[in-house]
Amino acid sequence: MNTKHVSLKELKVTPEITDEDRAIFASVISVKLADWQIKQIVTPSQICHRQEKILAVHWHPEFVPMNLISKRIETMFPNMEDELLIPTQHNELMSYGPYTGVEVDCYASGFNQKVQLLLHFENKKVENAHVLKSMLAHTFKYRTSQLFEFMDSITRPDEKKVHEAARETGADKELVELVKIYVTKIKTMLDENWADVPKASVKNKLIKNYFDALRPKFGNTVINRIQSYLKAIKSLVKTDFSLKFFYRATEIIEETRSLGGCVVIPHPEEFWPILLAKYDVDGIEVWNPQSQRYTDFLISVVNEQNINRNSGNKEILIFMGDDCHMSEKTKPIETQDPAKAAREIGLQPAWNDLNIRKKLIIAGINRQSVINEYRARLAG
Structure with missing residues (x-):
């Protein structure tokens, strides 16, 4: 599947948080071992x-x-x-x-x-x-705050980092929008479940792991492109992350x-x-x-x-x-x-x-x- 030729509607992605979204979120943040x-x-x-x-x-x-x-x-x-x-x-x-x-x-x-x-x-x-x-x-606590800067860089409209990362990785508008929708959902679910989220799960890799869990839904080609785009944004966030609080x-x-x-x-x-x-x-x-x-x-x-x-x-x-x-x-x-x-x-x-x-x-x-x-x- 290639997002260049598939609309968001065809990918069945909506801003509403579904039961599937919540199930994936729960599995990604879980520290219980099967x-x-x-x-x-x-x-x-x-x-x-x-x-x-x-x-x-x-x-x-x-x-x-x-x-x-x-x-x-x-x-x-x-x-x-x-x-x-x-x-x-x-x-x-x-x-x-x-x-x-x-x-x-x-x-x-x-x-x-x-x-x-x-x-x-x-x-x-x-x-x-x-x-x-x-x-x-x-x-x-301060290092954990980088996750929220990471998410904000993706979800805020007209964010410079988004455009720079998209240009660097060749991410098209549909892929950028797809990522924005899912990261917005993740951020909302984090806020809604904050008291119960294991603190060990609140790190940048939460985003990576969530999208990896979507591979059965979208296929490796789409997710690999998404991961490349996310990695580019994360790199920009790390570069700009303030050092004065360390x-x-x-x-x-x-x-x-x-x-x-x-x-x-x-x-x-x-x-x-x-x-x-x-x-x-x-x-x-x-x-x-x-x-x-x-x-x-x-x-x-x-x-x-x-x-x-x-x-x-x-x-x-x-x-x-x-x-x-x-x-x-x-x-x-x-x-x-x-x-x-x-x-x-x-x-x-x-x-x-x-x-x-x-x-x-x-x-x-x-x-x-x-x-x-x-x-x-x-x-x-």
Whole structure:
């Protein structure tokens, strides 16, 4: 089906919210797991019989229970001998075993850019972390507001972002109007059911997931075009999203240090300037499923910094980030993003890449050495 040749009337789309609309909305916001979803969660994409050391300090449980995540990890790594696993939900502290972590959005004032930091703690160190928890609650609420900016950019008439995104993706008037009608419905249903909507569902991907649920109705061709258009608008919204309400990176780091926590820089490929800021961090993520291009170079940068560090300064540790989002495992296979679905907690192929391994050996670094050193710092 091609929206260029099909009118809205033929597509049977009306502004009125139907029972079908409400059913889709309820399924998209739900965090309850069906049996088939649980089966997908506990069944990993592969079994790594030869990997005995598991290091994962950048992954997102989202709404998936930790006991199911644990089953997946144990199945995937049946010969696991040692592990350091710390979840890093976006702007929300979560614990797994003896450790608590979070990936926090913050503001790097020196180069006027949003960055993210991974914070890690022993559980007991954040039991009374009232200031940090308040900072994260503020950041979570503000970050969530981006969804409403996203929806407003689509539904407001003559919105500049709509025209720019339509031009960029080749979206015609009918497709733009189709998206506007559905996003207006989604916004209305969000408002009507706000008290009962799980806060974990209030994020940009709510829109993406809703339209994915419409694939049986409109077909892949139409929905793929819609998703391309939505992605373009989301990118424009993120670009214009105000940074002034985020806490500064230095404030987040200072509060973390005051609690005895540790800090790692993720996504360095996205945030190059942060490497020049000389922040007080424990480690740098040199590989990530989204950031693989400069791994060799980043290892060299870390090694050089360690060689030239002042006496008494601790070494910068090297981390790999699997950046696994567990909610992707709960979607029907046909609507999963293949690249995201391939991510697994603790699966970081770069550790076994022969070229990368050579650099790591020269630096005296391997999974076990990082596990040992970071565990000691977390306990310090």
